[in-house]
Amino acid sequence: MSEPYLSINLESIKYNSMLLSSKTNRECELIAIIKADAYGHGALEVCQALESINVFAVARLSEGVALKASGIKKDILVFSGINTHRELMQALEHELTVVIHTESQLDILRALPACCELNCWVKFDSGMHRLGLHIDELSRTLSALNDMPYIKVNGVLSHYSSADSDSERSLLQLDKFECAVSNIDINSSITNSAGLLQGYFREQSHARIGLSLYGVSPFSNKIGYDFGLRASQTLNAYVISVRQHCKNEPVGYDGIWISEQDTNLAVIGIGYADGYPRSAKSGTPVLIHGVEYPLVGRVSMDLICVDIGNDSEVKVGDEVVLWGGALPIEHIARCAGVIPYELLTGVSKRVNRRYFNN
């Protein structure tokens, strides 16, 4: 086989969950975020591997439905909640836990059949100003839900807007959140990966952890390794051609890179249709036999070119690492002007996933 593949180390994900858990308060439970197919790692596989986690979260109802249909029995929280009666019925049928983030969702819940039971979390807007209830809406919503005997409120959550970059803003959000839930005897959750690693939490019962679970740093100046995290994936491809390339000749679409000397190019069978970012600049490192070589020219749909110089022994069939291992995904993201979240969630279906447990 000479096609690209993504190797995924489930043991690293388990290790990261333990490490992150040890960084929280003793009473705090991790909610493992497995939206977007567990950031590309395979939601079902990650869910099955994380035996010690009891609560998982996804963005959309269909993601939760698919996991329940695959036999997952654990609690699955759906961040977007339900917005139609049909979605409510689906949530009930698959025993999904939904987030209530706007009062208009209450009208849908009022039509709940009497025999049903639905679990929910209520979302408070502490400063992100995207989804979530304002303070007066929060108390109204909690009392409205209290009057619906078939609804169980599991907790109140909120979300940081800038935990990776702005401590003042984050601590204000934390204060505002604590204040909002201070008189309610209920579970609470505000922190994501960045907030957890920065210590922006106090006595909340749950922490919601995505990126760092996969060993990746949410901070642009750090890598996961700096926090003791283990990278959970490597993106691999193969050299499919090695060619001589003349001085002053361009390579690839638009000829944006021109060689300053006679050299050799390795053509590698991976491109933007696989999720390798088209925005990766010439010079982005690619690893072959543990040696870094620079990407040259535009990333094509299915191919990239690398300048291997005149003394390398790189040959057709050699395996290439695009990120992972000695090539942190955080560095590649920076070379492409994107965030690691985009790279992880962008690896396309065309790329085979191979699972390892070591």
Ligand SMILES: *Cc1c(COP(=O)(O)O)cnc(C)c1O
């Ligand atoms: C994605 C998401 C998280 C996890 O964020 P990370 O930065 O990946 O840890 C937590 N909470 C909500 C509401 C999210 O959408």
